[in-house]
Amino acid sequence: MKHGCGPFFFGGTQMATYDWFFNALGLRDWCDAGTSEAPMSMADLLAETGNAVEEPFYAIPFPSLDALNEACGQITQTRDVVKGLEEGFLAIRPALRAILDPITQPLSWMLDGTLYLFTQAPWFLIMAMLLLVTWYATRSVSVMLFNAFCLSFFAFVDHFEPAMETLAVILVCTVISAIFGIPIGIAMSKSNRLQRMVIPVLDLLQTLPTFVYLIPLIFLFPIGESRLYGIAITLYAIVPIIRLTDLGIRLVDQDVIEAGNAFGMNARQKLSKVELPLALPNIMAGLNQTIMMSLAMVVIASMVTAPGLGVLVLRGIRNLELGVGLMAGICIVLLAVMLDRTSKAALSRIDRAKSKTS
Amino acid sequence: MLKNTPKVKLRGLFKIFGADDKSVLPHVQNGMSKEELLEKHKHVLGLQSIDVDMQAGEITVVMGLSGSGKSTLIRHLNRLIEPTAGEIVVDGEDVTQLSQADLRTLRQEKMSMVFQKFALLPHRTVQQNAAMSLDVRGMDKETQDTEARKWLERVGLGGYEDHYPSQLSGGMQQRVGIARALTANTDIMLMDEAFSALDPLIRTDMQDLLLELQLELKKTIIFITHDLDEALKLADHLVILKDGAVVQQGEPQGILLNPADPYIEDFVSDINRARVLRIRSITNPLKSKKFSGDVDADDNLESLIALSEGDTALTYRVMSDGEPIGELNMRDLVKALVPRISSTQAA
Numbered sequence: 001m002k003h004g005c006g007p008f009f010f011g012g013t014q015m016a017t018y019d020w021f022f023n024a025l026g027l028r029d030w031c032d033a034g035t036s037e038a039p040m041s042m043a044d045l046l047a048e049t050g051n052a053v054e055e056p057f058y059a060i061p062f063p064s065l066d067a068l069n070e071a072c073g074q075i076t077q078t079r080d081v082v083k084g085l086e087e088g089f090l091a092i093r094p095a096l097r098a099i100l101d102p103i104t105q106p107l108s109w110m111l112d113g114t115l116y117l118f119t120q121a122p123w124f125l126i127m128a129m130l131l132l133v134t135w136y137a138t139r140s141v142s143v144m145l146f147n148a149f150c151l152s153f154f155a156f157v158d159h160f161e162p163a164m165e166t167l168a169v170i171l172v173c174t175v176i177s178a179i180f181g182i183p184i185g186i187a188m189s190k191s192n193r194l195q196r197m198v199i200p201v202l203d204l205l206q207t208l209p210t211f212v213y214l215i216p217l218i219f220l221f222p223i224g225e226s227r228l229y230g231i232a233i234t235l236y237a238i239v240p241i242i243r244l245t246d247l248g249i250r251l252v253d254q255d256v257i258e259a260g261n262a263f264g265m266n267a268r269q270k271l272s273k274v275e276l277p278l279a280l281p282n283i284m285a286g287l288n289q290t291i292m293m294s295l296a297m298v299v300i301a302s303m304v305t306a307p308g309l310g311v312l313v314l315r316g317i318r319n320l321e322l323g324v325g326l327m328a329g330i331c332i333v334l335l336a337v338m339l340d341r342t343s344k345a346a347l348s349r350i351d352r353a354k355s356k357t358s
Numbered sequence: 359m360l361k362n363t364p365k366v367k368l369r370g371l372f373k374i375f376g377a378d379d380k381s382v383l384p385h386v387q388n389g390m391s392k393e394e395l396l397e398k399h400k401h402v403l404g405l406q407s408i409d410v411d412m413q414a415g416e417i418t419v420v421m422g423l424s425g426s427g428k429s430t431l432i433r434h435l436n437r438l439i440e441p442t443a444g445e446i447v448v449d450g451e452d453v454t455q456l457s458q459a460d461l462r463t464l465r466q467e468k469m470s471m472v473f474q475k476f477a478l479l480p481h482r483t484v485q486q487n488a489a490m491s492l493d494v495r496g497m498d499k500e501t502q503d504t505e506a507r508k509w510l511e512r513v514g515l516g517g518y519e520d521h522y523p524s525q526l527s528g529g530m531q532q533r534v535g536i537a538r539a540l541t542a543n544t545d546i547m548l549m550d551e552a553f554s555a556l557d558p559l560i561r562t563d564m565q566d567l568l569l570e571l572q573l574e575l576k577k578t579i580i581f582i583t584h585d586l587d588e589a590l591k592l593a594d595h596l597v598i599l600k601d602g603a604v605v606q607q608g609e610p611q612g613i614l615l616n617p618a619d620p621y622i623e624d625f626v627s628d629i630n631r632a633r634v635l636r637i638r639s640i641t642n643p644l645k646s647k648k649f650s651g652d653v654d655a656d657d658n659l660e661s662l663i664a665l666s667e668g669d670t671a672l673t674y675r676v677m678s679d680g681e682p683i684g685e686l687n688m689r690d691l692v693k694a695l696v697p698r699i700s701s702t703q704a705a
């Protein structure tokens with residue numbers, strides 16, 4: 001704050017660093033017209049009380065909003081801009097909510113319903129169901145044994161419920177990601193323009209530190225509603241499935257597509273009979289990544305009330321309860337390996353089916 | 359044979375690859391070369407002023423070196439490539455005027471295609487692949503199965519119905535490709551270097567299979583190849599392309615005996631003429647009274663050389679379907695065996 005005090009003195013009057021700029025432009029009168037209303041900055045106060053430290057000549061402040069305000073009262077201070085941002089956001093919030101509320105309401109229902117199911121159903125039913133799904137997806141005994149071991153471990157150390165909560169959230173977010181991601185990916189593969197428009201957004205979603213988009217979400221959706229974290233997780237996890245659907249369809253052998261055309265397929269037939277089946281391995285690889293990113297995000301999203309193992313990790317951090325955090329961490333690792341191995345095994349089963357060598 | 363209503367008729371067909379093909383067309387029509395067009399206007403000349411008639415029930419072979427525009431030409435018939443200018447008339451109907459829906463119908467019902475790299479669906483069984491065209495047309499499962507089975511049997515793949523393409527050898531995969539085209543039950547079959555990816559023995563087998571099927575089915579086949587032996591074996595009508603233009607077309611024996619320019623002479627110079635040329639092609643009108651013997655018009659010259667034991671003094675009577683159609687002096691035969699040297703080379 002101290003750089004607000006300029007080192008230059010003219011005829012006994014203290015001047016701000018950038019006075020010359022506005023003088024040169026002949027804007028002095030316009031500037032002074034606004035001076036009286038401008039609230040005093042901390043530096044002004046310091047200068048007035050005579051406590052200002054004499055600064056060396058090279059301490060020229062960057063022409064920031066605050067420094068310019070010093071020289072010309074018409075320029076807004078940074079704190080006002082921050083306030084403006086907030087007010088602007090709050091002003092459009094009702095409109096945004098009016099649109100987003102009904103659209104996202106089903107997400108809350110899905111999350112709440114699935115969470116209810118996964119936490120209220122008896123443990124043996126859930127285990128049986130999960131193992132059945134594993135078998136159906138992978139047809140692999142080893143993966144099934146591993147999953148059985150992990151699930152039993154969760155139950156054995158009394159972490160079954162939080163683990164199932166985490167799994168429920170991942171499940172819902174993955175399904176949502178697939179429902180939206182695959183069609184978006186298909187559309188992107190069909191239109192270069194759309195692809196050029198969407199890719200920067202995907203890059204942004206993937207590179208932004210996740211906290212950054214938690215902020216607007218917190219203001220948009222009442223904290224405590226499950227869609228808040230549902231949206232945060234989905235935004236993060238939907239990226240790979242979009243990318244790989246787009247890529248997969250673009251990589252489909254052009255000769256086979258030409259054959260489809262030559263035999264008179266229409267666009268829909270080409271999509272369902274040629275492009276999607278041939279792109280399936282890539283799409284499944286995208287799904288695998290989407291699942292893994294959901295898991296990463298559901299832990300972070302426990303800061304905005306996402307239930308599950310992340311809450312325990314958070315407790316470990318907040319209260320320095322090392323053991324609680326470590327145990328939750330072990331469970332997360334096991335869950336991650338479980339999800340990864342299951343989805344990879346399902347993927348390789350598809351690859352095998354494609355090039356059967358029985 | 360009556361040849362006045364060709365099954366497929368190409369008239370003044372031009373294709374220029376590039377963003378602004380219509381506007382550079384006049385340059386090409388005024389005789390700008392492929393190189394000049396690429397250099398000055400950054401457009402690639404694909405085809406120029408193609409006029410070809412393809413007769414029903416015949417095999418029309420399009421031949422040319424790599425990059426001469428063969429694939430481009432065959433893809434115009436079902437409009438996988440849009441022409442820059444010209445007419446493509448199939449059964450009296452201009453394909454260039456068809457709507458997208460009509461075009462799909464044409465592709466489903468009038469033309470089927472066999473591809474150099476087979477282009478089978480890897481996730482479908484052999485039988486499902488063969489039934490592809492019927493599936494596209496929305497036929498019931500039963501028809502699909504019986505038709506696909508029938509044609510797979512016909513191309514010698516009975517028993518492989520439930521295999522996947524990747525489990526078959528190249529030759530067998532191309533049999534699936536042919537079965538797929540036959541199952542479509544179209545009058546016209548387009549074959550783009552259908553046998554080029556196969557090794558020589560399998561290739562000969564496939565050529566024999568095609569000729570045998572053709573004897574019975576009498577389809578209108580447009581066959582692309584860069585191999586002269588294959589072209590001569592299969593062709594009823596031979597079209598030779600160079601830089602996107604037709605340099606010569608006609609009956610293959612005629613082209614062999616009277617190549618129109620050095621490019622074609624080059625092409626035909628190193629084939630075994632005695633084996634390829636037929637007696638019919640060099641038969642003269644009947645003049646003599648006495649003959650050393652009768653020969654069949656469709657035999658090749660090699661067999662006659664063997665018969666005459668190299669005696670150039672002999673004259674044979676040429677028979678076709680039991681009727682004498684002319685005579686052949688062995689000296690004329692020997693002349694026909696010498697590849698014609700072009701005037702430019704001789705000068």
Ligand SMILES: Nc1ncnc2c1ncn2[C@@H]1O[C@H](COP(=O)(O)OP(=O)(O)OP(=O)(O)O)[C@@H](O)[C@H]1O
Pocket residue numbers: 375376402403404422423424425426427428429430431584
């Ligand atoms: N989509 C395209 N864009 C630009 N130029 C093309 C395109 N397709 C083909 N060409 C050009 O058109 C010319 C003819 O190509 P085409 O594929 O028809 O040759 P081809 O006779 O089938 O050769 P090959 O024996 O190698 O298959 C070539 O010069 C090629 O570069």
Ligand SMILES: [Mg+2]
Pocket residue numbers: 428429430551
């Ligand atoms: Mg080609």
